[in-house]
Amino acid sequence: MIDFSVIQKGKEFRILQLTDMQVIDSTQKRFPERLNAGETEKWQPQNMKEMLFNSMDKLVAETNPDLIIITGDITYGEFDDTGKSLLAFIEKMESYNVPWAPVWGNHDNESVLGVDWQCQQFINAKNCLFKKGITVGCSNYTIGIKSSDGALCRVMYMMDSNGCYNASKLSLLQGVRTDVGLVSQQLDWMRASYANICKEYGNSVPSFVCFHIETIDYLQILEQKGYYNPQAFCKYDIIQNGEDFGDIHETICAGEYPISALSTFKAVNVDGAFFGHS
Numbered sequence: 001m002i003d004f005s006v007i008q009k010g011k012e013f014r015i016l017q018l019t020d021m022q023v024i025d026s027t028q029k030r031f032p033e034r035l036n037a038g039e040t041e042k043w044q045p046q047n048m049k050e051m052l053f054n055s056m057d058k059l060v061a062e063t064n065p066d067l068i069i070i071t072g073d074i075t076y077g078e079f080d081d082t083g084k085s086l087l088a089f090i091e092k093m094e095s096y097n098v099p100w101a102p103v104w105g106n107h108d109n110e111s112v113l114g115v116d117w118q119c120q121q122f123i124n125a126k127n128c129l130f131k132k133g134i135t136v137g138c139s140n141y142t143i144g145i146k147s148s149d150g151a152l153c154r155v156m157y158m159m160d161s162n163g164c165y166n167a168s169k170l171s172l173l174q175g176v177r178t179d180v181g182l183v184s185q186q187l188d189w190m191r192a193s194y195a196n197i198c199k200e201y202g203n204s205v206p207s208f209v210c211f212h213i214e215t216i217d218y219l220q221i222l223e224q225k226g227y228y229n230p231q232a233f234c235k236y237d238i239i240q241n242g243e244d245f246g247d248i249h250e251t252i253c254a255g256e257y258p259i260s261a262l263s264t265f266k267a268v269n270v271d272g273a274f275f276g277h278s
Helices: 037-042 045-063 084-095 114-124 169-173 184-201 216-224 262-267
Strands: 004-007 015-018 067-071 100-103 141-146 152-158 207-210 270-274
Touching: 015 045, 045 084, 084 114, 100 152, 114 169, 141 184, 152 184, 184 262, 262 270
Parallel strands: 004 141, 015 067, 067 100, 152 207, 207 270
Antiparallel strands: 141 152
């Protein structure tokens, strides 16, 4: 079953991905030594417009998206114990009057407000497509992109890569995880959802998968291509064959107990994976 649907309106469907805004409100720092004087001045809440929102406005104006996906770490939750930064971000997203769909990152849920409160803010937002889901984690749901005549053109699997550091006891009992990384129950959910969708619509359609923290498959591909050596970081710009893996600054982590997701992605007709984190 599809959790949400977005209609393609007579033109090529355009998706905009935003990721890792990691909004910091320095007035909410828990420990004086956590930020230096320059950082404290830089990350004042009144600077959010110049440092983030203006760029978002420009991107949305340039791309005119039909759907915006957000692949985690909207806020640095440690610096948003009041929830003001998350609410300001939601207000900005709502101002575009475009459907938008978020998944959580590993920093969002550090806020003392907890993931239950944070999820409810997404649910309350008019244009936000969000559901906690029925499997492990707290942002697992599907979005169907449909033509004007109702035909299903593509499915988007929105998945929680976990690492939720502040959840209620009830949420933990219901499957919210503190460990980082996808787990087998989520891949089972993905396969089951795909089977139900194929049964309901009578055919298989291509799909995207969106999450925050990369899978172990991605690291293996990087290593196989010679782009990643965890012992010796190098800067990689666009090379002669046109591939671009950007600038690697830190050790890439696929979670405490990483599992391969590639076979499941292939089984459910995924032809594109979109994530953030690194």
